[in-house]
Amino acid sequence: MIRYAVVGLGWISQKAFLPASTLTGNSVVTALVTGDTEKARKIAEQYGIDTVVPYENYDALLCSDLIDAVYIAVPNPMHASFAISALRHGKHVMVEKPIATSLADAEAMIRSAQQTGALLMTSYRLHHDIGTVEALKSIRSGAIGDPRFFSATFSFQSDPDNHRLRAEYWGGPLQDIGIYCINAARHVFAAEPIEVLAVISRDENDQRFREIYDSIAVTLRFPGNRLGQFYCSFAAHPLDVYRVVGTQGTISMEPGFRFEEPMAMEIESSADSKRIEFAHYDHFAGQIAYFSQCIVSGSRPIDDGEEGMADLRVLIAIERSVSTGLPVSLEPQVYRNGPSHASVRMIEPASLPPKVDVR
Incomplete structure (x- = not known):
């Protein structure tokens, strides 16, 4: 042990x-x-x-x-x-x-x-759950042709006592839930982004957001003319979904990031349309x-640590774009292998907590 x-x-x-x-x-x-x-x-x-x-x-x-x-x-x-x-x-x-x-x-x-x-x-x-790995496997197999566009929405209404509403903790929807979208886009395209552009919004009448913005929309540019976009918010109706548009079809995952419910994947293409509901395992x-x-x-x-740093460099670039209002370029990085069946561990959950946090 x-x-x-x-x-x-x-x-x-x-x-x-x-x-x-x-x-x-x-x-x-x-x-x-x-x-x-x-x-x-x-x-x-x-x-x-x-x-x-x-x-x-x-x-x-x-x-x-x-x-x-x-x-x-x-x-x-x-x-x-x-x-x-x-x-x-x-x-x-x-x-x-x-x-x-x-x-x-x-x-x-x-x-x-x-x-x-x-x-x-x-x-x-998510690197250790079958749904995430099967989605990546389907993309790599050519099920939707060449992946060209990634989009994600991840939102919920934050509890006023959540410490991630505090600036001193580097809180905010980008760091807390946007990182899931960044990580997913990187592995969908098997590449590291080369440019980011971000826009934020904040309801000044909502006391929860005295220190941080409540929502952010981000565009990521990847090599090969591929684009990723995501919206994440601490002040919107709960939604958790991502979609990959390829040259010959689409893959949708909902839920895409949370752990309380099993993932479901829909593949639509000229050759086939199917829905796969994955068994529920404890992430x-x-x-x-x-x-x-x-x-x-x-x-x-x-x-490992390098995987964490790969997302961190994107987070920091997005924050810079927020502060300047301009696109921010990133130094080209070599993409390493992402999650695979070797990292999956299928352990059934004993019970599930209510939907409050997502880590």
Whole structure:
């Protein structure tokens, strides 16, 4: 069993990661790291976890033999410091996305993993679900010809207490849910974007958005005259869908990004039209089981630090476009292999939380 410490006990840790860890068969949570030890002890009792550690004692935990890996789910600006500390102590790290808030921090995280040999994985749960991988397989097989255009809409009404509404946490719909659209577009085209252009909107009468914009629309230009567009919002009716238009057909995925319901794919072309409803598996259990297997085998995860940094560089370029109102070019990057059946882990969910968060 790979022993994990969960760092940060927000919604995603409590309602998704912790329940999923009990389903994996190769992973167990043995410690909680938190700023609220009273709350943490109640959670620890529920899961039979013996060790509860305040943030200030994190390094002492890392020096112990109580854990092998950490799952980091604290606010975005804290990802790098917690991850680097763990990696320097030889502990493996799974960190929520975005991997960091600056390229310098992401590079430091990757460098720490390289220096110690500990594994660094960015938490892309969709890379381990059959629906995502089958969609990419269909595109690669030529089912819709040459993919030319990607579009996505990902929106919901944010809870006023969501910490992602705060600027100090690098909050906003782009970082929280837009990153899913960016990641999907990159893998659909098997390429890295070379230019971005973004427009935002903010309802000044909505008190939720005193610090951040509520919605953003983004255009991504890829090599080969391919385009991607997405809209994401914290202030719109819930919608979760993406579509790929090819030279000979289309593929639609709905839901495309969330985890509470199984994915369904529709393919329409001149040769065939079909709908595939995928079995429902626990995305979090799948990614935990996959990472633990990587730790045991010493294999680098497909969604490693470089994968997290690939999306981060696009996020930063989009933010620059927002601030200037102009297109922003990106340095050409070599695309690496994306998720495949080798990264899929099919573990049935025990139960499902209500639709509140999407990580």
